[in-house]
Amino acid sequence: SQELEQSPQSLIVQEGKNLTINCTSSKTLYGLYWYKQKYGEGLIFLMMLQKGGEEKSHEKITAKLDEKKQQSSLHITASQPSHAGIYLCGADKGNNRLAFGKGNQVVVIP
Amino acid sequence: DTAVSQTPKYLVTQMGNDKSIKCEQNLGHDTMYWYKQDSKKFLKIMFSYNNKELIINETVPNRFSPKSPDKAHLNLHINSLELGDSAVYFCASSQGWGLAGIQETQYFGPGTRLLVL
Numbered sequence: 372s373q374e375l376e377q378s379p380q381s382l383i384v385q386e387g388k389n390l391t392i393n394c395t396s397s398k399t400l401y402g403l404y405w406y407k408q409k410y411g412e413g414l415i416f417l418m419m420l421q422k423g424g425e426e427k428s429h430e431k432i433t434a435k436l437d438e439k440k441q442q443s444s445l446h447i448t449a450s451q452p453s454h455a456g457i458y459l460c461g462a463d464k465g466n467n468r469l470a471f472g473k474g475n476q477v478v479v480i481p
Numbered sequence: 482d483t484a485v486s487q488t489p490k491y492l493v494t495q496m497g498n499d500k501s502i503k504c505e506q507n508l509g510h511d512t513m514y515w516y517k518q519d520s521k522k523f524l525k526i527m528f529s530y531n532n533k534e535l536i537i538n539e540t541v542p543n544r545f546s547p548k549s550p551d552k553a554h555l556n557l558h559i560n561s562l563e564l565g566d567s568a569v570y571f572c573a574s575s576q577g578w579g580l581a582g583i584q585e586t587q588y589f590g591p592g593t594r595l596l597v598l
């Protein structure tokens with residue numbers, strides 16, 4: 372079964388600082404999704420990566436998938452309080468069913 | 482306009498009761514899903530439906546019975562609720578269900594927080 376490890380489990384950063392979180396798979400990733408979850412809310416889709424070496428950016432968030440397609444990183448530049456939340460990576464385990472990691476909790480201190 | 486909506490947002494009930502959660506999507510998607518997020522925040526897929534037909538049941542107990550009256554709705558009925566059913570249940574939808582390996586982004590609802598006492 373698809374196993375996704377997310378690290379670090381939690382991260383506290385000062386506003387304005389950069390941060391990186393990681394998602395590592397035990398198997399080759401054929402579709403890797405990043406979502407953000409705020410307490411009491413649903414999951415907000417951020418980005419989807421499919422090809423080895425692929426990189427996508429949206430506003431201050433950049434996600435990369437390594438060449439071997441087993442690790443993805445999410446980098447936030449100049450973090451803001453609005454970036455706080457739990458970041459979940461999800462992998463397609465077939466028929467578009469997503470298996471998720473346990474999440475990276477990000478806290479941004481003003 | 483809310484893309485994927487769920488009702489109720491909160492549900493508190495006694496063990497042994499039967500309850501339903503409703504989900505609606507206005508994205509025109511063909512595929513809908515139910516996920517369960519347990520107390521450790523671990524999010525796991527339960528069911529996926531395509532055009533009202535069950536595609537996959539992820540070995541969920543048969544106390545859980547999804548029903549799709551049309552492709553915009555996927556409801557979840559739970560019989561004989563147990564303490565372990567307490568969780569947040571998320572509905573999601575996507576355009577398709579990944580035929581031929583095509584990746585289809587899933588859009589999630591806000592979740593229904595179920596507490597079984």
